[in-house]
Amino acid sequence: xxxxxxxxxxxxxxxxxxxxxxxxxxxxxxxxxxxxxxxxxxxxxxxxxxxxxxxxxxxxxxxxxxxxxxxxxxxxxxxxxxxxxxxxxxxxxxxxxxxxxxxxxxxxxxxxxxxxxxxxxxxxxxxxxxxxxxxxxxxxxxxxxxxxxxxxxxxxxxxxxxxxxxxxxxxxxxxxxxxxxxxxxxxxxxxxxxxxxxxxxxxxxxxxxxxxxxxxxxxxxxxxxxxxxxxxxxxxxxxxxxxxxxxxxxxxxxxxxxxxxxxxxxxxxxxxxxxxxxxxxxxxxxxxxxxxxxxxxxxxxxxxxxxxxxxxxxxxxxxxxxxxxxxxxxxxxxxxxxxxxxxxxxxxxxxxxxxxxxxxxxxxxxxxxxxxxxxxxxxxxxxxxxxxxxxxxxxxxxxxxxxxxxxxxxxxxxxxxxxxxxxxxxxxxxxxxxxxxxxxxxxxxxxxxxxxxxxxxxxxxxxxxxxxxxxxxxxxxxxxxxxxxxxxxxxxxxxxxxxxxxxxxxxxxxxxxxxxxxxxxxxxxxxxxxxxxxxxxxxxxxxxxxxxxxxxxxxxxxxxxxxxxxxxxxxxxxxxxxxxxxxxxxxxxxxxxxxxxxxxxxxxxxxxxxxxxxxxxxxxxxxxxxxxxxxxxxxxxxxxxxxxxxxxxxxxxxxxxxxxxxxxxxxxxxxxxxxxxxxxxxxxxxxxxxxxxxxxxxxxxxxxxxxxxxxxxxxxxxxxxxxxxxxxxxxxxxxxxxxxxxxxxxxxxxxxxx
Amino acid sequence: xxxxxxxxxxxxxxxxxxxxxxxxxxxxxxxxxxxxxxxxxxxxxxxxxxxxxxxxxxxxxxxxxxxxxxxxxxxxxxxxxxxxxxxxxxxxxxxxxxxxxxxxxxxxxxxxxxxxxxxxxxxxxxxxxxxxxxxxxxxxxxxxxxxxxxxxxxxxx
Numbered sequence: 067x068x069x070x071x072x073x074x075x076x077x078x079x080x081x082x083x084x085x086x087x088x089x090x091x092x093x094x095x096x097x098x099x100x101x102x103x104x105x106x107x108x109x110x111x112x113x114x115x116x117x118x119x120x121x122x123x124x125x126x127x128x129x130x131x132x133x134x135x136x137x138x139x140x141x142x143x144x145x146x147x148x149x150x151x152x153x154x155x156x157x158x159x160x161x162x163x164x165x166x167x168x169x170x171x172x173x174x175x176x177x178x179x180x181x182x183x184x185x186x187x188x189x190x191x192x193x194x195x196x197x198x199x200x201x202x203x204x205x206x207x208x209x210x211x212x213x214x215x216x217x218x219x220x221x222x223x224x225x226x227x228x229x230x231x232x233x234x235x236x237x238x239x240x241x242x243x244x245x246x247x248x249x250x251x252x253x254x255x256x257x258x259x260x261x262x263x264x265x266x267x268x269x270x271x272x273x274x275x276x277x278x279x280x281x282x283x284x285x286x287x288x289x290x291x292x293x294x295x296x297x298x299x300x301x302x303x304x305x306x307x308x309x310x311x312x313x314x315x316x317x318x319x320x321x322x323x324x325x326x327x328x329x330x331x332x333x334x335x336x337x338x339x340x341x342x343x344x345x346x347x348x349x350x351x352x353x354x355x356x357x358x359x360x361x362x363x364x365x366x367x368x369x370x371x372x373x374x375x376x377x378x379x380x381x382x383x384x385x386x387x388x389x390x391x392x393x394x395x396x397x398x399x400x401x402x403x404x405x406x407x408x409x410x411x412x413x414x415x416x417x418x419x420x421x422x423x424x425x426x427x428x429x430x431x432x433x434x435x436x437x438x439x440x441x442x443x444x445x446x447x448x449x450x451x452x453x454x455x456x457x458x459x460x461x462x463x464x465x466x467x468x469x470x471x472x473x474x475x476x477x478x479x480x481x482x483x484x485x486x487x488x489x490x491x492x493x494x495x496x497x498x499x500x501x502x503x504x505x506x507x508x509x510x511x512x513x514x515x516x517x518x519x520x521x522x523x524x525x526x527x528x529x530x531x532x533x534x535x536x537x538x539x540x541x542x543x544x545x546x547x548x549x550x551x552x553x554x555x556x557x558x559x560x561x562x563x564x565x566x567x568x569x570x571x572x573x574x575x576x577x578x579x580x581x582x583x584x585x586x587x588x589x590x591x592x593x594x595x596x597x598x599x600x601x602x603x604x605x606x607x608x609x610x611x612x613x614x615x616x617x618x619x620x621x622x623x624x625x626x627x628x629x630x631x632x633x634x635x636x637x638x639x640x641x642x643x644x645x646x647x648x649x650x651x652x653x654x655x656x657x658x659x660x661x662x663x664x665x666x667x668x669x670x671x672x673x674x675x676x677x678x679x680x681x682x683x684x685x686x687x688x689x690x691x692x693x694x695x696x697x698x699x700x701x702x703x704x705x706x707x708x709x710x711x712x713x714x715x716x717x718x719x720x721x722x723x724x725x726x727x728x729x730x731x732x733x734x735x736x737x738x739x740x741x742x743x744x745x746x747x748x749x750x751x752x753x754x755x756x757x758x759x760x761x762x763x764x765x766x767x768x769x770x771x772x773x774x775x776x777x778x779x780x781x782x783x784x785x786x787x788x789x790x791x792x793x794x795x796x797x798x799x800x801x802x803x804x805x806x807x808x809x810x811x812x813x814x815x816x817x818x819x820x
Numbered sequence: 821x822x823x824x825x826x827x828x829x830x831x832x833x834x835x836x837x838x839x840x841x842x843x844x845x846x847x848x849x850x851x852x853x854x855x856x857x858x859x860x861x862x863x864x865x866x867x868x869x870x871x872x873x874x875x876x877x878x879x880x881x882x883x884x885x886x887x888x889x890x891x892x893x894x895x896x897x898x899x900x901x902x903x904x905x906x907x908x909x910x911x912x913x914x915x916x917x918x919x920x921x922x923x924x925x926x927x928x929x930x931x932x933x934x935x936x937x938x939x940x941x942x943x944x945x946x947x948x949x950x951x952x953x954x955x956x957x958x959x960x961x962x963x964x965x966x967x968x969x970x971x972x973x974x975x976x977x
Contacts, residue, residue: 264952265936265960269967307948311936315964318929322971325921332917354935361944362876368869 087214094218095204099197102225105570106193108578110236113594115189118580120620120637122239123627126188128156129165129239133172133184140165141328147632148622149644150614151666158328159640163248163281164241167191192234192243199247199485200225206254207489209261210458213496220492223565224250228572229436229484235578242481245282250485252278252288253465257458259316260295263308268315275316276323279330286339286403287482289324291468292316293346295461300353304457310354317347337397341387352379406475417698418639421691424478433473435576436480438568439561440491447490450497466490495558502554582624584681595679598624601778604771605629605670613669618652618685618692619645621672634666642695649696652731653689653704659730660766660793663783671767671781675735677750678742678776684752686718686735719755733762734781737769765797891938895931902927922976929968937961 109118117126132140145156172187203224208217224230233242252274259267279285296313299305321334321343334340356372363369390396398404401419405412409427412419419425433441448466451459465486473483579585584595605615606629615631622636635645647666651659663671676684685692689709696704708725711717718732726732740748740761748757767781787796884892902924909920940949940957949957 262951263940263949264956265933265940265964268936269960269964273967307939307945311939314932315936318925318932319964319967319971322922322925322929322968322975325918325975326971332921335921362879363872368872 091218095201095221098200098204098218098221098225101222102196102200103193105226105573106196106231106235108235108574109580110189112578113580113583113585115186116237116580116582117185117188117239117627118235118237118582119240120581120623121241122188122237124623124637125164125239125241126185127623127627128160129168129188130184132165132169137166137169140169147630148626148636148638149641150632150634152641152644154638154640159638161241161279161281161283161327161329163277163279164191164239164244166280167244168239188239189237192238192240193236195244195247196225196230196234199230199250202247202250202254203485203488206250206257206485207492209254209257210462210489211493211496213493213500215499216489216492216496219496220488223440223488223492224485226566226569226573227437227440227484227488228569228577229480229487231569231573232436232577233481235573237580241282242284245278245284246481246485248274248278248281249284249288249482253461253485256292256312256316257461259312260308260457260461263306263311265311265315268312269319271312271316272319272323275320276326279324280327284482285324287472289334289340290342291465293343294468295464296346296350297342298460298464299457300349302460304460305353305357306457307354307357309457310350313350314347317343333397336395338391338399339403341391341396345383345387348383349376349380352376406472409475416642417691417694418642418645421688421695424476426477428474428477428480432477432480435572437484437487439565440487443491443494444487445490446494447492450493451490462486462490462493498554499558502551595775595777597773597775597777599628601672601771601773601780602628604773605631605672605780608771609670614667615670615672616648616651616663616666616668617672618648618674618688620688621674625672631670634668643699646696646699649692650700650704652685653693653696653709653729655728656730656733656764656766657792657794658703660783663766664786668783670770671730671734671783673731673734673779673781675739675776675779676752677735677739680751681777682752684735684777685731687752689729689731690716692731717755718750718753718757720758727762730767733764734767734779736761737764737779739776763797766793888938888942891934895934895938898927898931898934902931919976922972926968926972929972930965933961933964933968936964 117123128140128143131143135143140162141157143156144153146153148154168184168187168191171191172182172184175182175187200221204217204221207220208214211217230246233240234246252271255267255271255274259271275285275288278288292313296309299309321340324330324334325332335344353376356376359372360369387396391398399407401412401416405416405419405425412425437444444466448463451462451466455463469479469483469486472479582598584597586593586595602625605613605625609631611631613631614634615625615629616634617625619635619637619639622633622638625631625633626636635641635648639645647662651662654662674681674684675686676682677686690706693704693706693709697706708723709716709729711721711723715721718726718736722732736750736757738761739750740757740759743749746759748759748761749755750757764781767783769779770782771780772778784793787793791799905920905924905927909924914920937957937960939945940952940960941954952960
């Protein structure tokens with residue numbers, strides 16, 4: 067510990083010193099956990115205890131189902147209220163770890179006669195687990211680093227760093243909430259297993275890995291990192307029997323554990339993502355066998371032969387693997403995984419992956435924003451690992467390199483980088499603190515025998531070196547000095563305090579706003595815009611329980627969760643064609659969209675429109691993605707080019723293209739919008755452009771609800787006309803303009819067939 | 821792959837006492853394997869290799885402790901079972917794939933666990949496993965096997 071003071075020496079030495087340090091460590095860890103929990107509560111205190119974002123609404127809904135119906139029903143749950151005509155086999159297409167954890171906590175609390183609402187369990191799950199993550203980081207760092215303060219520092223970093231808080235504030239009930247804890251804890255167990263080499267630690271790693279598999283799709287990171295670690299160790303000539311026991315135990319048990327999850331199924335033996343683990347498993351068998359033989363035999367020739375055998379079998383196995391992949395027995399990399407390596411792949415081939423904002427490359431400021439001073443301590447920590455490279459240190463280096471690469475490719479993977487940044491930064495900082503603050507102890511012996519040894523040295527030096535070098539006169543000037551200690555200690559303290567300030571500020575301002583309610587600052591104070599829930603509750607209370615709602619996929623989970631109505635598409639984008647169908651219906655003319663909507667039994671269409679409020683995340687701004695995704699399936703019918711003006715601009719005003727102005731989305735968004743402004747002064751505040759004075763006409767749908775700030779607009783799809791006219795004719799007739807139709811009627815009519 | 825430096829270093833000094841203590845190979849049937857491969861690769865020192873393999877086999881039979889031999893017999897048995905399952909799978913197809921996987925990975929997993937136990941209880945490896953006693957190693961082995969069999973039974977449906 068870095069708190070060594072002359073007066074306190076008695077406290078920190080001997081048997082009682084160990085107890086004191088243990089107590090201090092416990093207090094510090096508890097404080098860190100408390101800080102981790104409390105810094106995530108901004109949004110609950112400011113607004114209310116609700117689920118944020120989009121994905122968590124599905125998790126919440128699934129958890130409610132689990133709590134109501136029990137584990138078995140949840141496992142076999144066929145959800146007929148999403149992906150309307152298709153439905154979703156939910157039990158087999160989700161990672162159940164999060165829901166089962168929340169459900170178990172709920173039941174445990176009830177058993178303790180603390181009946182807490184399941185919503186509160188879900189909202190506060192992420193802060194609770196972030197406290198555990200801090201503890202796991204402490205354990206991990208303590209295993210990696212010799213310094214006793216590194217563990218505590220890294221726990222403190224992990225507790226409050228915004229890179230992790232961004233995904234784990236109260237209310238963000240997402241898979242990452244427990245996954246990061248499991249990630250760190252699995253790594254801790256793995257490190258422990260590698261160090262000790264016992265089967266138990268390997269088996270525990272496998273169990274923790276199994277839990278991680280059940281919780282998050284990011285388990286592939288672990289599946290590839292551990293084999294890579296082992297492979298690098300073998301290549302460095304650091305193979306040991308401990309490596310064999312820990313890795314093979316982990317692989318044999320972990321793979322079986324992973325296959326128990328229905329969503330994962332046979333993937334661990336069939337997909338390319340998992341082949342590295344299998345390959346290293348095989349390689350390890352060969353290497354272990356070779357090592358044995360080598361120990362038994364004196365013949366040098368034979369050893370070279372065996373080495374050749376290892377290389378040969380490795381090459382053969384790789385060739386075999388490539389053959390299997392090419393022939394299709396082993397599935398190639400999934401699109402999401404593949405796009406991490408070929409960064410242009412998603413944009414060209416799978417627009418739906420590229421359309422998600424989290425899948426963009428990370429900008430530099432994001433690293434400083436999320437990690438502040440840790441980001442520049444991080445390389446120093448990795449460098450320290452290089453200085454004495456043990457098996458464990460190699461792991462840190464590999465994780466750091468891989469994690470930085472992935473975080474650079476995708477914003478969202480900043481999350482997997484954060485733990486190692488905290489660990490490495492803590493190692494660097496504790497190195498600094500240990501060097502400068504604890505340097506007192508070497509000072510005294512040196513000064514004590516200053517007379518003999520140092521003077522001796524001094525005279526020798528003086529004899530050897532001329533007086534011109536100042537350092538030779540006083541060889542003991544340096545970090546032992548109280549001034550240098552004070553300066554370094556002080557500046558580190560200042561940096562640490564600034565770090566805390568930065569983290570709190572970022573958490574409070576950037577990451578603690580629920581996306582369900584929008585807050586806007588007015589001169590009178592904070593003003594809450596609650597249009598989402600207004601609209602969803604209107605749907606919930608004023609429509610039939612099985613009325614199908616069509617919206618863009620972003621809002622699928624929220625409609626399912628808050629409005630409790632069946633949807634056509636949702637955030638689980640497993641069927642691209644179905645999403646393209648919705649995209650086509652939104653981006654086509656009414657005559658085209660209406661049959662599509664009728665075929666899919668759509669009753670209501672919901673669009674999000676931010677033109678009045680200046681809310682930029684609305685459907686018109688997402689419209690081009692709808693067009694692109696639809697174009698991917700029907701290139702003849704929907705063309706992105708048609709939505710741009712002749713000069714290639716995306717406009718919504720007078721100069722918008724006819725295709726744009728006739729698209730269903732445009733019409734629904736701007737229907738009657740001009741009427742709330744004085745004549746000719748309608749302005750869209752997001753696009754900053756003036757709208758044409760006469761708004762679009764709607765024939766096939768009718769407006770049934772528009773929220774207070776016009777953010778959500780809901781339209782009902784009209785039924786077939788009673789007397790068999792097209793809806794355009796019917797509306798035209800109702801408006802009384804028969805003139806145009808009259809001319810047409812005389813045109814070519816065909817003979818009645820029947 | 822271990823670099824070549826290490827290949828040559830330990831051999832003259834470290835091996836001869838180790839070979840006197842106990843000569844071991846991973847499984848009883850193992851020494852035959854390199855023999856086959858090497859005869860295919862280079863015919864000229866096949867005589868040597870045969871001698872070496874024979875020597876190893878004799879030493880193994882004479883000097884391995886009874887308990888280790890028992891473990892080796894178990895591992896050989898597991899290997900045979902695994903190979904049989906695999907051959908059957910190749911012949912009959914993989915229709916209940918989960919059943920094949922759980923059966924096969926039970927043998928593989930148990931083989932690996934037994935190999936780990938064998939490594940940990942080998943007196944030669946005392947240095948690597950300083951704080952794992954033989955009883956502890958066995959308890960670990962039981963723990964690992966229990967988990968393995970739970971997963972296998974669960975997965976076979």
